[in-house]
Amino acid sequence: MEIKPVAYIHNDFKTKFAVPRQSGISDIPSTIVFEKEYCDENAVRGIEGFSHLWLIWGFSENIRESHSLTVRPPRLGGNVRLGVFATRSPFRPNNLGLSSVKLVKSEFKNGTLTLTVNGADLIDGTPIYDIKPYVKYSDCHENAVSGFADSEEFNILKVEIDNQLLNKLPKEKRQTLLTILENDPRPAYQNDSERVYGFEFAEFEIKFTVEGNTLKVKDIYAK
Amino acid sequence: MEIKPVAYIHNDFKTKFAVPRQSGISDIPSTIVFEKEYCDENAVRGIEGFSHLWLIWGFSENIRESHSLTVRPPRLGGNVRLGVFATRSPFRPNNLGLSSVKLVKSEFKNGTLTLTVNGADLIDGTPIYDIKPYVKYSDCHENAVSGFADSEEFNILKVEIDNQLLNKLPKEKRQTLLTILENDPRPAYQNDSERVYGFEFAEFEIKFTVEGNTLKVKDIYAK
Numbered sequence: 001m002e003i004k005p006v007a008y009i010h011n012d013f014k015t016k017f018a019v020p021r022q023s024g025i026s027d028i029p030s031t032i033v034f035e036k037e038y039c040d041e042n043a044v045r046g047i048e049g050f051s052h053l054w055l056i057w058g059f060s061e062n063i064r065e066s067h068s069l070t071v072r073p074p075r076l077g078g079n080v081r082l083g084v085f086a087t088r089s090p091f092r093p094n095n096l097g098l099s100s101v102k103l104v105k106s107e108f109k110n111g112t113l114t115l116t117v118n119g120a121d122l123i124d125g126t127p128i129y130d131i132k133p134y135v136k137y138s139d140c141h142e143n144a145v146s147g148f149a150d151s152e153e154f155n156i157l158k159v160e161i162d163n164q165l166l167n168k169l170p171k172e173k174r175q176t177l178l179t180i181l182e183n184d185p186r187p188a189y190q191n192d193s194e195r196v197y198g199f200e201f202a203e204f205e206i207k208f209t210v211e212g213n214t215l216k217v218k219d220i221y222a223k
Numbered sequence: 224m225e226i227k228p229v230a231y232i233h234n235d236f237k238t239k240f241a242v243p244r245q246s247g248i249s250d251i252p253s254t255i256v257f258e259k260e261y262c263d264e265n266a267v268r269g270i271e272g273f274s275h276l277w278l279i280w281g282f283s284e285n286i287r288e289s290h291s292l293t294v295r296p297p298r299l300g301g302n303v304r305l306g307v308f309a310t311r312s313p314f315r316p317n318n319l320g321l322s323s324v325k326l327v328k329s330e331f332k333n334g335t336l337t338l339t340v341n342g343a344d345l346i347d348g349t350p351i352y353d354i355k356p357y358v359k360y361s362d363c364h365e366n367a368v369s370g371f372a373d374s375e376e377f378n379i380l381k382v383e384i385d386n387q388l389l390n391k392l393p394k395e396k397r398q399t400l401l402t403i404l405e406n407d408p409r410p411a412y413q414n415d416s417e418r419v420y421g422f423e424f425a426e427f428e429i430k431f432t433v434e435g436n437t438l439k440v441k442d443i444y445a446k
Contacts, residue, residue: 001225001226001227001281001318001352002224002225003224003226003317003319004224004316004317006317038292038316040292041306042292042293042304042306043292043293043308044306044308044309045304045306045309046306046309046310046371047306047309047370048370049309049368049369049370050309050367050368050369050370050372051364051368051369052364052367056279056321058224069261069263069265070265070266070268081265081268082268082269083264083265083267083268083269083270085229085266085267085270085354085355085356086267086268086269086270086272086273086356087269087355087356088355088356088358092353093227093229093353094227094229095224096226096352098277098279098353100362127224129224129319130315130316130319132308132310133309133310133370133372134364134367134369135311135372136365136367136368136373137369137372137373138322139363139364139367140362140363140364140367141274141275141323141359141362141363142363142365144273144275144359144362145272145273145274145359146272146273146356146358146359146360147269147271147272147273148269148272149356149358150359150360
């Protein structure tokens with residue numbers, strides 16, 4: 001079956017290392033811009049009645065010809081192999097991602113239809129193949145058991161950063177950066193307290209080290 | 224992007240009228256049979272740790288060349304037009320469906336890998352493009368607001384059926400049929416107390432009428 005993007009997402013996550021590991025854990029904003037054929041207010045009529053939306057999207061950076069049937073989830077330290085259908089790994093048949101996001105607003109301006117959403121875990125420029133309203137009675141399973149992916153296992157880092165560095169960012173992006181840093185933007189499986197890690201965020205390069213449970217920001221500069 | 228089924232679902236829903244309007248509201252069983260290239264126990268290693276799964280699937284009976292940007296949800300009586308991205312309507316760009324189901328068991332036997340799941344709202348033979356574990360902390364939003372699709376609006380019918388008729392079905396399918404009937408299997412927008420409605424369930428044809436809030440089963444016969 002051939003599928004075509006209905007929209008693309010835009011945000012400050014320029015590489016996968018800045019993206020939260022799962023959707024819904026932050027209030028980091030993104031803008032969804034619809035493709036021309038859907039740029040019509042009617043396409044989203046009634047959407048403000050929903051607090052959350054589902055995005056079905058494409059892992060556009062990960063497309064491979066073939067996939068292994070097993071993957072090593074970062075949450076398990078990278079040493080345990082699980083079936084691809086037992087994980088949310090991006091390396092999967094059909095390269096489809098699924099994320100829930102909070103709807104902030106929809107806007108139709110100058111012929112362009114956009115949705116502002118919070119909490120997406122998609123890299124800037126990711127194609128979106130469908131947008132559906134989140135329906136609580138069928139989508140929210142309060143008694144669900146989530147195997148190795150239960151939330152208790154999340155580790156939040158303590159972040160140390162000089163105000164002088166933080167103030168290099170526009171005001172509205174500072175809290176977003178702190179949230180990303182707390183959620184540990186290191187590549188999976190890496191734990192080297194000497195190493196200076198770096199990632200791209202908005203128009204900036206962010207440099208940091210991690211020792212134990214503390215992340216120290218070493219430098220921030222415009223690219 | 225080209226996507227290919229990873230599995231097909233099999234159950235007693237032979238037509239869309241028997242299918243519950245949304246996933247997760249029943250314990251009706253289905254079997255997911257993986258395509259040959261995924262028939263390997265490793266593909267689902269660890270999946271038993273999860274109580275629920277997501278299915279991304281194709282509305283295979285609804286494929287149209289083009290779609291309207293608005294649809295008329297049955298829940299609103301069929302008179303109100305909403306944007307396709309504000310509904311879960313099957314008539315949508317890319318024909319992708321999204322459903323959560325309860326995982327009962329996975330089984331690898333005679334070279335075939337299957338998952339037994341409860342609560343699917345997919346017709347027999349529907350292609351599945353991805354299966355992902357349900358992750359409670361990112362997927363379950365207890366405070367979500369779901370516009371017109373809030374559960375309070377569901378209408379459960381009172382079902383009248385002679386035991387003689389019900390006993391024509393194999394024992395294990397009787398409760399399933401009662402659940403389907405309670406959930407009102409009439410085509411959307413129809414409300415004619417004189418009319419005898421019919422639908423296919425398992426290997427049987429079911430005939431019924433609805434007057435007010437009561438559904439009466441008129442006949443059940445093997446096809």
